Amino acid sequence: MKINASDIKKEIEKYPDKKGILIPVLQDVQAKYGYVPGEAVSLIAKELSVYPIDIYGILTFYAQFHLTPRGRHIVTVCQGTACHVMGSKAILDYIAKILNVAVGETTKDGMFTLERVACLGCCGMAPVVMIDKDFYGGCTIQSVEQLLDKYRGVVVKK
Amino acid sequence: MSTKILICMGTSGISAGAREVADLFQKEINRHKLSGEFQVVKTGDRGLFRDVLVDIVTPHLGRVTYECIKPKDVPLIVENHLLKGEPVNTLLAGKDYEQFFAKQMRIVLANCGEIDPEDISDYIAHGGYTALRKALGMTPEQVIEEMKRSGLRGRGGAGFPTGRKWELARASKGNEKYLICNADEGDPGAFMDRSILEGDPQAVIEGMIIAAHAIGMTAGFIYCREEYPLALERLDIAIAQARQQGFLGKNILGSELSFDITIKRGAGAFVCGEETAMIASIEGHRGMPRPRPPFPAEKGLWGKPTVINNVETLANISHIINKGADWFSSIGTEYSKGTKVFALAGKVKNTGLVEVPMGTPIQDLIYGAGGGMLKKKVGLKAVQIGGPSGGCIPASILDTPIDYVTITQTGAIMGSGGFVVMDEKTCMVDIARYFLSFTVSESCGKCIPCRVGLKRLLEVLEEITAGRGKEEHLTFLQEMGTSIKESALCGLGNSAPNPALTTIRYFIDEYLAHIRDHQCPAHVCTPLVKFTVIEENCTRCGQCFKACPSGAIKWQRKELAHIDKDKCIKCKACINACDFKAIA
Numbered sequence: 001m002k003i004n005a006s007d008i009k010k011e012i013e014k015y016p017d018k019k020g021i022l023i024p025v026l027q028d029v030q031a032k033y034g035y036v037p038g039e040a041v042s043l044i045a046k047e048l049s050v051y052p053i054d055i056y057g058i059l060t061f062y063a064q065f066h067l068t069p070r071g072r073h074i075v076t077v078c079q080g081t082a083c084h085v086m087g088s089k090a091i092l093d094y095i096a097k098i099l100n101v102a103v104g105e106t107t108k109d110g111m112f113t114l115e116r117v118a119c120l121g122c123c124g125m126a127p128v129v130m131i132d133k134d135f136y137g138g139c140t141i142q143s144v145e146q147l148l149d150k151y152r153g154v155v156v157k158k
Numbered sequence: 159m160s161t162k163i164l165i166c167m168g169t170s171g172i173s174a175g176a177r178e179v180a181d182l183f184q185k186e187i188n189r190h191k192l193s194g195e196f197q198v199v200k201t202g203d204r205g206l207f208r209d210v211l212v213d214i215v216t217p218h219l220g221r222v223t224y225e226c227i228k229p230k231d232v233p234l235i236v237e238n239h240l241l242k243g244e245p246v247n248t249l250l251a252g253k254d255y256e257q258f259f260a261k262q263m264r265i266v267l268a269n270c271g272e273i274d275p276e277d278i279s280d281y282i283a284h285g286g287y288t289a290l291r292k293a294l295g296m297t298p299e300q301v302i303e304e305m306k307r308s309g310l311r312g313r314g315g316a317g318f319p320t321g322r323k324w325e326l327a328r329a330s331k332g333n334e335k336y337l338i339c340n341a342d343e344g345d346p347g348a349f350m351d352r353s354i355l356e357g358d359p360q361a362v363i364e365g366m367i368i369a370a371h372a373i374g375m376t377a378g379f380i381y382c383r384e385e386y387p388l389a390l391e392r393l394d395i396a397i398a399q400a401r402q403q404g405f406l407g408k409n410i411l412g413s414e415l416s417f418d419i420t421i422k423r424g425a426g427a428f429v430c431g432e433e434t435a436m437i438a439s440i441e442g443h444r445g446m447p448r449p450r451p452p453f454p455a456e457k458g459l460w461g462k463p464t465v466i467n468n469v470e471t472l473a474n475i476s477h478i479i480n481k482g483a484d485w486f487s488s489i490g491t492e493y494s495k496g497t498k499v500f501a502l503a504g505k506v507k508n509t510g511l512v513e514v515p516m517g518t519p520i521q522d523l524i525y526g527a528g529g530g531m532l533k534k535k536v537g538l539k540a541v542q543i544g545g546p547s548g549g550c551i552p553a554s555i556l557d558t559p560i561d562y563v564t565i566t567q568t569g570a571i572m573g574s575g576g577f578v579v580m581d582e583k584t585c586m587v588d589i590a591r592y593f594l595s596f597t598v599s600e601s602c603g604k605c606i607p608c609r610v611g612l613k614r615l616l617e618v619l620e621e622i623t624a625g626r627g628k629e630e631h632l633t634f635l636q637e638m639g640t641s642i643k644e645s646a647l648c649g650l651g652n653s654a655p656n657p658a659l660t661t662i663r664y665f666i667d668e669y670l671a672h673i674r675d676h677q678c679p680a681h682v683c684t685p686l687v688k689f690t691v692i693e694e695n696c697t698r699c700g701q702c703f704k705a706c707p708s709g710a711i712k713w714q715r716k717e718l719a720h721i722d723k724d725k726c727i728k729c730k731a732c733i734n735a736c737d738f739k740a741i742a
Contacts, residue, residue, distance in 0.1 A: 019441075019442075020422075020440055020441050020442040021442065022442040023422075023425055023439065023442050024422075024423070025325055025425075026425075027384070027423055027425065035189070042501055057444055058425075058442075058443070058444055061427060061445065061602075062425035062426050062427050062444075062445070063425070063426035063427060063443040064384055064425040064426035065425065065426075069181075079596075080346035080348070080418065080544060081346045081347035081503075081504075081545065081576065081578045081592070081593075082346075082347055082503035082504050082509075082578050082623070083346075084346075084589075084592050085502070085504045085578060085580055085584055085589075085733075087730070087734050090729045090730050090731065090734075092490060093669070094707065094727075094731065097323075097727065116279055118344065118346050118428060118596060118600070119344070119345070119346035119347065119348075119351045119385075120385055121169075121343060121349035121385065121386060122169055122170055122349065122506075123346075123347055123348075123349055123501055123503035123509070123576075123578070124170060124207035124349070124501075124502070124503055124509035124510045124511075125170055125173065125509070126503060126504070126509075131259075133387060134173070135169060135170075135173035136173065137170065137173055137174070137207075140705075140731075141704075141705075141707045141729060141731050142707060145707070
């Protein structure tokens with residue numbers, strides 16, 4: 001991906017006080033590009049006078065950051081306690097099977113990235129699947145299949 | 159008084175379609191040209207998960223609650239209830255709704271579902287910011303004394319007395335002191351902080367300003383996890399409005415207090431809920447804890463005295479200031495005062511947030527607010543309290559009252575208030591394995607007991623759930639678990655063995671069934687499940703057939719089901735669907 005150096009500078013200049021801004025800047029970059037590209041890391045390192053290795057240390061420590069491009073839709077299957085008790089592991093395995101990807105991977109057509117999360121905090125509607133920013137509660141193996149079809153743009157037969 | 163239409167629009171309400179319902183109400187009201195008389199209020203979630211909840215408050219009918227409202231119901235309600243004054247009886251909230259709220263004591267959650275969280279004037283109209291005015295009229299010492307007398311203890315997990323924490327930080331030397339609100343609710347199974355931030359963010363902000371006055375803080379941070387987009391959005395709005403009204407900024411309400419709040423978005427690390435790890439994260443580093451002392455109250459954020467309080471703790475502050483320490487300490491038990499919010503979830507009929515006085519027996523939550531088990535034919539096995547740091551409490555001792563001291567005696571901890579109900583279809587060895595896999599992946603790797611020890615515990619639990627367990631594994635789990643508890647650096651490691659230790663303590667039979675008989679009594683551990691139909695248990699109902707996604711089950715009306723092993727993908731959908739223990 002082509003990274004615009006002035007865009008990165010702009011993201012940094014948003015913060016007048018430079019104390020503790022590294023993580024927020026990385027979050028902004030990820031929001032913009034969908035992941036944190038290697039070129040951006042070098043640019044941020046230079047601008048903030050930190051070593052790239054420290055930035056990679058942060059990027060690999062926090063679950064939120066991604067170093068590779070992701071799919072058009074992010075399918076996040078909650079693996080919280082309530083979801084686990086309500087069978088979320090089977091749902092995760094099933095989605096992995098029908099999308100033919102492992103957790104963390106993107107489908108070949110670039111449509112979906114499958115991810116797991118420790119807890120989305122919607123335990124009352126377990127098991128929960130989040131696609132992009134939308135939450136879906138009370139999921140079953142059958143319902144997730146239809147859900148994915150909806151995002152693929154396939155009309156679901158009633 | 160105009161008529162109010164209150165619509166629950168927290169994360170769960172919105173996922174059930176509350177936004178469409180609210181828009182439609184507004185549209186219908188506009189269509190009938192009644193916007194002067196009727197006001198649509200978009201509130202946070204009130205706690206119960208019942209799709210879209212709508213309350214209509216009219217002067218002559220009082221308050222009427224509708225549940226599970228779909229967009230198609232809206233014109234009917236507008237026509238009958240709003241225009242003719244006749245409630246639509248078929249859509250009214252049922253007995254479950256009443257039972258859910260009957261025995262609650264809502265202090266922290268009082269405003270959730272009542273006020274518009276995006277409108278500070280609604281908060282003020284409900285008594286908001288009166289406590290701040292009162293507190294500013296008191297000396298900082300008086301405020302701290304009031305907090306100490308109230309007996310409030312931190313609601314985030316460890317239960318440290320809040321007043322004492324404030325006193326320590328006040329006594330620390332330095333001109334710059336920081337306050338952090340811990341909204342990094344990482345415990346799987348807990349969601350009260352999210353609901354409070356979505357439903358009543360000003361209460362947390364008011365609590366923070368009062369704390370700032372008492373301790374002498376210069377700046378505050380709210381560390382909120384990125385997984386809560388709606389909470390972050392509403393906090394942003396709430397802080398801007400508080401600033402506009404002069405509750406944040408220089409010389410608050412004409413006093414000498416100057417204080418402002420910045421939001422810090424967490425980046426997805428459970429360990430950042432630990433105080434020193436959170437401080438490292440705000441400073442822009444990997445969120446790794448450090449040894450204490452020095453405690454943050456002496457040396458915290460950027461080396462300055464820092465107090466970290468949990469969301470629910472801060473939401474209690476204004477109530478204590480307004481109604482007094484005596485009132486607060488009259489609620490609860492000898493060593494645990496006030497109320498606690500529990501996140502009721504799992505295999506229970508009504509799920510959601512329940513606020514009860516400390517000392518309420520565990521079973522009251524399940525059979526009272528919870529309305530009993532989800533499936534009548536599948537009995538209760540255990541309750542998991544306190545998330546990955548907590549433990550599983552068996553059905554036999556559910557008369558245990560919930561307070562800091564008694565819960566700790568059971569081997570669990572109060573934690574943040576996660577409360578997951580488990581039935582006979584839950585395997586306790588699998589639950590221990592599940593929690594260990596969570597803590598292993600969330601361990602920061604700094605200290606060896608946590609990094610290596612937890613991994614060893616997990617490996618052994620994986621052996622047992624795969625049917626390769628040995629009896630000496632049990633001794634190993636107990637010895638290793640106990641030594642990790644004693645030697646790990648921070649709270650994560652200190653408490654991570656609890657789920658394994660409590661399940662061994664209370665459910666040794668299940669471990670032995672896995673090890674000696676190579677059986678998983680709950681049919682959860684896939685390698686130990688044979689995926690065959692037990693003829694004498696099968697009622698020929700066909701539930702398994704309907705649930706199977708791979709067409710592996712052959713069944714016809716009134717005939718025994720049969721599983722085709724070649725087509726079976728071992729997803730266990732059939733086992734979950736069967737109420738008769740007929741698939742093993």
